[in-house]
Structure formats: C-alpha cells, structure tokens
Amino acid sequence: MSTATLYGLGTAIPLLVGAAVGLRFDLPRTVLAALMAFGAGTMVAAVSTELFQPAFTSEGGLIAGSALMAGALVYVVADHLIENKLGAAALGWALMLGSLLDGIPENTALGVSLGGGGGVVLLVAVAVGNVPEAVAGAASMRKQPNFDVRRAMLLWTVTAVVLVLVVVAAHAAADNIPDRSIAVIQAFAGGATIAVLADSLMPEAYREGGWWVGLSTALGFLVAFALGG
Structure with a gap:
C-alpha cells in the first residue's frame, strides 16, 4: 500500500470513527467539548504552519490573502445556506460540509507535500480534528x-472515501501541479479551516464545555506544533 494511501486513510479513518461514535453513542458533554477544542487547536497549528505560511512566503500577502478569504467565504456562504434550509438541525450538515470544504484542499496539500517528506503537522491536525468534527456533526444529525x-x-463514508482519493490523486499529480497552484490551494484550505473553527467547531465546544475548553485548544495546538517541529 502506497504512502499516499496510508496518509489518506490516516485522515479518513478518524472521520469514520468519529461519525460512528456520534451516530450511536451519547458522549458526555465535557468529553465531546474537550475533543472538539483539542481538534480545533491542532487545526490552528496546521493553518499557521502548513497551509497559510508557505503560501504567504512564496506568493505574498495579496495572492495568499485572497485565497484565504475565498476559502472562508465559500464555507461561510455554504454554511449559511444550509442553516437557512435546516434551521436547528444545520450543525451536523455544516460540520460534514466543513470536512469536505477544508478536507479536499487540505488533503490535496497533504498529497503534494509527501514528495518532499513533509505533511506531518497537517496529517496530525486533520486526523485529530476530524474525530471531534465528525462526532459533533453525526450527533447533531441524530436530532x-x-x-x-x-x-x-453512508454519507460520512462517501466523504471519507473522497478524502482518501484526493490524497492519492494529488500525490500522483504532484510533479504536474505548479508551485503557485499548490500555494493557492493551501491558502484556500486555510481560509475554509478558519471559517469552520469560528462558525462551527469552537462555538460548539464552548457551548458544551464552558470556559476551560481554551486549555484543551492550546494543548491541541502544542501537540500538533511539537510533532511537526
């Protein structure tokens, strides 16, 4: 089995595990909040070190910033449309949408980065972040x-399969993807990730856990950053 497939499974399996747990079990609110906050911290590390910073360094603030804002805008608009359609039931679908909107460009960046031996922080952040995102999303769908x-x-499984295929395809096409395109993809993923954190994951973590979840968020950032150091 190729390295790209293993990395793809490394992002997809946690998503499926989280979805299965959320669909079948009622986790204690404090546990769910801690997971979501920890995952948010790892995603912050991924945005800062492996998504936006490389794009900013190679393409400058205008291009990288535009891609970042585009990613955030796409998620925010799509999330708003879902919320208007589903109302109180929107959170689950919004988090699954977030898994795709930030997962596709993130996994593209992950697949491309494998050729240079990178991607550890991004893999850890996506894998750890996918668990609480899927748990929260699946649990909300039950309502x-x-x-x-x-x-x-089935919907979560299709999402997971798509993310695996994205890593494999991006790794296979890495030599043919211009560096500037990779940078734009990474910055777009960063914007979508920030929007997911601000609109869905962190507010839900605070609502479920309260004031202390900031510590879990900081711990998630520290773990992901240290693993990538």
Whole structure:
C-alpha cells in the first residue's frame, strides 16, 4: 500500500470513527467539548504552519490573502445556506460540509507535500480534528426528524472515501501541479479551516464545555506544533 494511501486513510479513518461514535453513542458533554477544542487547536497549528505560511512566503500577502478569504467565504456562504434550509438541525450538515470544504484542499496539500517528506503537522491536525468534527456533526444529525443512521453513515463514508482519493490523486499529480497552484490551494484550505473553527467547531465546544475548553485548544495546538517541529 502506497504512502499516499496510508496518509489518506490516516485522515479518513478518524472521520469514520468519529461519525460512528456520534451516530450511536451519547458522549458526555465535557468529553465531546474537550475533543472538539483539542481538534480545533491542532487545526490552528496546521493553518499557521502548513497551509497559510508557505503560501504567504512564496506568493505574498495579496495572492495568499485572497485565497484565504475565498476559502472562508465559500464555507461561510455554504454554511449559511444550509442553516437557512435546516434551521436547528444545520450543525451536523455544516460540520460534514466543513470536512469536505477544508478536507479536499487540505488533503490535496497533504498529497503534494509527501514528495518532499513533509505533511506531518497537517496529517496530525486533520486526523485529530476530524474525530471531534465528525462526532459533533453525526450527533447533531441524530436530532433531525426521520433520522436514518444507515443513510447518515453512508454519507460520512462517501466523504471519507473522497478524502482518501484526493490524497492519492494529488500525490500522483504532484510533479504536474505548479508551485503557485499548490500555494493557492493551501491558502484556500486555510481560509475554509478558519471559517469552520469560528462558525462551527469552537462555538460548539464552548457551548458544551464552558470556559476551560481554551486549555484543551492550546494543548491541541502544542501537540500538533511539537510533532511537526
């Protein structure tokens, strides 16, 4: 099995595990909050060290910043449309959407970075962040009328498969992707990730856990940053 496939599975399996847990079990609110906050911290590390910083260094503030804002805008608009359609049930779908919107460019960046031996921080951040994101999203889906656990799990499985294929395809095409395109993809992923954190993951973590979740967020950042050092 190729390295790219293993890295892809490293991001997808935590997503499926989180979705399965969220669909079938009621975790204590404090545990769920700690997981979400820790995952948010790892994602902050990924944005700062492996997504936006390389783009800013290579392409400058205008291009990198524009891509960052575009990623945030796409997620915010899509999240708003989902919320208007689903109301109180929107969080689960918003988090699954976030898994795709930030996961596709993140996993593209991950697949490309494998050729240079990088990607450790990004892999850790995505893997750890996917667990609470999926747990929270799947658990919220259970609150919908006419909820179907098999259909929900199928949707999360399709999402996971797509993310694996993205890593494999990006790694295979790495030599043909211009460096400037890679930088834009990374910055776009950073923007989508920031929007997911601000709109969905961190507010839900605070709502479920309260004031102390800031410590769990800081710990997640520290772990991911140290692993990539």
